[in-house]
Amino acid sequence: MKRFALSLVLLTTLGSGLAIAAPSKKVKAVAPPPPIVEEQEPAPPNDVLEPLNRATFALNDGIDMVIVNPLVTLWNGIMPTFVRTGVGNFFNNLDDVYVGINHVLQGNGSAAGADFQRVAVNTTVGIGGLFDVGAKMGLHKVDGDFGQTLGAWGLPTGPYLILPLIGPSTFRETTGRFARIATDPRSYLDPVPSYSLMGLEYLQTRADGKANEGLIAASSLDRYVFVRNLYLQKRALMVKAAREKTSSAASAN
Amino acid sequence: MQHFIGHLARGLSLAGSVAALAFMLGFSHAQAETVAPDELVRKLAAEMTAAVRADPELQTPGSLKISDFVQKNIVPRFDFERVTQIAMGRNWAKANPSEQKQIITEFGRLLTRTYSNAIATLKDLEVEVKSTRVITANVDVTVKTQMIGRPQPVAIDYGLINGPGGWKVYDVTVEGISLVAAYRDEFGGLVSSSGVSGLIEALKKKNGG
Numbered sequence: 246m247k248r249f250a251l252s253l254v255l256l257t258t259l260g261s262g263l264a265i266a267a268p269s270k271k272v273k274a275v276a277p278p279p280p281i282v283e284e285q286e287p288a289p290p291n292d293v294l295e296p297l298n299r300a301t302f303a304l305n306d307g308i309d310m311v312i313v314n315p316l317v318t319l320w321n322g323i324m325p326t327f328v329r330t331g332v333g334n335f336f337n338n339l340d341d342v343y344v345g346i347n348h349v350l351q352g353n354g355s356a357a358g359a360d361f362q363r364v365a366v367n368t369t370v371g372i373g374g375l376f377d378v379g380a381k382m383g384l385h386k387v388d389g390d391f392g393q394t395l396g397a398w399g400l401p402t403g404p405y406l407i408l409p410l411i412g413p414s415t416f417r418e419t420t421g422r423f424a425r426i427a428t429d430p431r432s433y434l435d436p437v438p439s440y441s442l443m444g445l446e447y448l449q450t451r452a453d454g455k456a457n458e459g460l461i462a463a464s465s466l467d468r469y470v471f472v473r474n475l476y477l478q479k480r481a482l483m484v485k486a487a488r489e490k491t492s493s494a495a496s497a498n
Numbered sequence: 499m500q501h502f503i504g505h506l507a508r509g510l511s512l513a514g515s516v517a518a519l520a521f522m523l524g525f526s527h528a529q530a531e532t533v534a535p536d537e538l539v540r541k542l543a544a545e546m547t548a549a550v551r552a553d554p555e556l557q558t559p560g561s562l563k564i565s566d567f568v569q570k571n572i573v574p575r576f577d578f579e580r581v582t583q584i585a586m587g588r589n590w591a592k593a594n595p596s597e598q599k600q601i602i603t604e605f606g607r608l609l610t611r612t613y614s615n616a617i618a619t620l621k622d623l624e625v626e627v628k629s630t631r632v633i634t635a636n637v638d639v640t641v642k643t644q645m646i647g648r649p650q651p652v653a654i655d656y657g658l659i660n661g662p663g664g665w666k667v668y669d670v671t672v673e674g675i676s677l678v679a680a681y682r683d684e685f686g687g688l689v690s691s692s693g694v695s696g697l698i699e700a701l702k703k704k705n706g707g
Contacts, residue, residue, distance in 0.1 A: 281583050290683070377649065385650050464612040465680075466700045470687050474680040482674045 290477055292405040301407040302469050308410065317452045331375040333453060336446045337386055338367045338374025343425060344389035351389075351397045351487045352494035359384055388483055392421030396484030397491045405473055410447075413476035535658045535665045536630045539641045542575065543625035550620045559615040568614045577659055577666035578606035584669065585681040593694045601694075604701035605681075611705065623647035625654075636660060 292298065321329070345360030363379035363386065371378040380386065395417050396402070403416025414422065426432055431442050465471035533541065549571075550556045555563040582602045583590050593601060624646045631640040637660050645652040657669030669678050688697040 281580065287679070287682075380649060460612065460616065463615070464608065466684050466697075466704055467687060470684045471680050474683040475675055478675045478679060479673075 290405055290473060291402065292473065294404055294406060298405060298407040299469055301409055302412075302472075304409060305407065305412060313448075313451055316448060317455060320448055320452055321455075329449065329452065332445065332449050334367070334371070334377045335374045336449060337377070338364060338371070341367070341386065343391075343428075344387065347389040347391060347394045350394045351491050353487070353490040354494070356387065356389070356490070360387070360389070389487075390418075390421055391424040392418035392480070393483045393487050395421055396480070397487035402477075402480070402484075405477065413472060415477075415480065418480065533665070535639050535660075536627050536641045538575075538658075538665050539643060539656055540625075540627045542571070543627075543643070546571065546617075547620045547623060547625065550617060557618045557621050559618050564614050564617055565611075568610055568617065573606075573610060574663070575665075575667055576606075576609075577661065577663075577668045578602055578609070580659060580666075580668040581605070581609070581678060585678050585685055587682050587686065589686060589689045589694070592689065597694050597698060600698050601701065604698065604705055607705050608701060628653075 324332075341360050341364045345357045345364065348354075348357035348360055363384045366379045366382065366384070367374050367377060370376075377386070392415075400417050400420075402418075406414045406416060406419055408414050408419065408422075411422075431439050433439075434442070461471060461475070462468060549567065553563070555561050556567060558564070579602050582598075582605050585605065586593070586601065590598070626644045626646060628642045628644055631642065633639060639658050641656045641658060643654050643656065645654055653673050655669075655671045655674075656667050657671075658665045659668050669676060671677070685697055688700055692699070
């Protein structure tokens with residue numbers, strides 16, 4: 246009796262399975278999807294200054310709405326694409342010097358070599374950095390900054406921090422930013438050209454990021470948290486990559 | 499009678515696994531026909547870029563044709579249930595089955611709606627499949643791709659799982675950054691501040707209804 250019941254069930258199950266499967270030509274091996282392995286829950290972000298950060302975040306939104314967005318729209322509207330690309334390339338070329346310096350500080354000689362090669366090619370063939378000839382030669386721009394170097398050296402991230410105008414940062418990245426400003430030759434120009442150049446770079450950076458900002462605003466429920474997570478993920482990845490290079494360089498010595 | 503139902507229930511699950519086994523053995527030739535995950539990603543990307551290039555309407559963000567196209571070609575290739583479960587993390591257990599269903603639906607709508615607008619950009623892009631990392635053979639893989647056409651190539655990795663409906667995407671990382679992880683922080687914050695119902699409310703509001 247038991248056996249009969251079992252085989253009956255078996256038969257009907259198989260039968261119905263076949264009946265369902267028959268119309269579609271491609272019958273796939275049906276295996277139950279594996280259960281989701283709960284990775285250990287990531288540690289909550291270090292955001293002890295959240296109330297202050299949220300206030301600065303809102304302030305930045307206000308500044309964006311009143312000043313930055315109209316300027317970006319104007320900039321995108323009056324400047325032809327090739328000019329905007331040229332301006333972007335020009336500042337990227339300046340930045341590549343710092344990327345190279347940081348790769349040296351991180352003990353990543355090969356990356357530094359590529360960075361300086363980019364600067365050399367783009368400054369000469371690329372007419373002062375207006376054209377990114379390096380990228381066309383397969384030398385793509387990579388990330389590198391003082392905050393990353395400090396991280397590679399073992400300095401912890403520290404609390405998350407929203408900077409006025411600039412946006413997401415951390416204590417460590419802010420320290421790196423100061424190092425950059427202190428070593429930037431533009432800081433030692435007269436105020437008018439100095440601020441104009443920095444303002445132009447800021448505008449260009451913001452114009453570049455516009456599409457992503459729109460996508461983040463459209464897809465997030467709490468934009469503050471969403472942006473914080475994306476930013477911290479990105480910084481952690483950059484530091485991890487640099488750390489791996491630094492330790493492999495150290496062990497090679 | 500109770501006794502019989504007990505046996506029936508036990509037999510049923512046994513029969514289920516036997517049936518699955520029979521399918522695997524009997525139709526192993528069919529399995530060779532099914533598309534490998536990297537091939538699937540390559541094929542989908544090629545089909546999509548070709549479709550967008552050929553049709554100006556698909557290049558207009560917000561057009562009805564885009565949402566239709568996405569519903570037909572992309573949505574069936576995503577495992578929204580799994581995406582939602584991962585985004586919920588340990589909060590998943592706090593939601594009752596009907597709430598879970600609502601979260602899956604609303605989150606699926608949110609993702610579909612917002613990323614539909616990115617379809618238009620495919621016009622100038624090319625997707626290259628670089629490599630595949632096998633996490634569990636024939637079950638769970640990561641297909642690594644590179645999107646070319648921007649000043650810098652963008653690395654996009656797709657986590658795919660093999661289930662009853664074939665291979666489906668359950669995670670997307672852009673340059674190593676996981677979108678699902680960003681949602682997990684968001685969902686966690688909302689659940690702890692206003693509960694599961696608050697999260698559903700927020701999702702519905704975001705979807706405009």
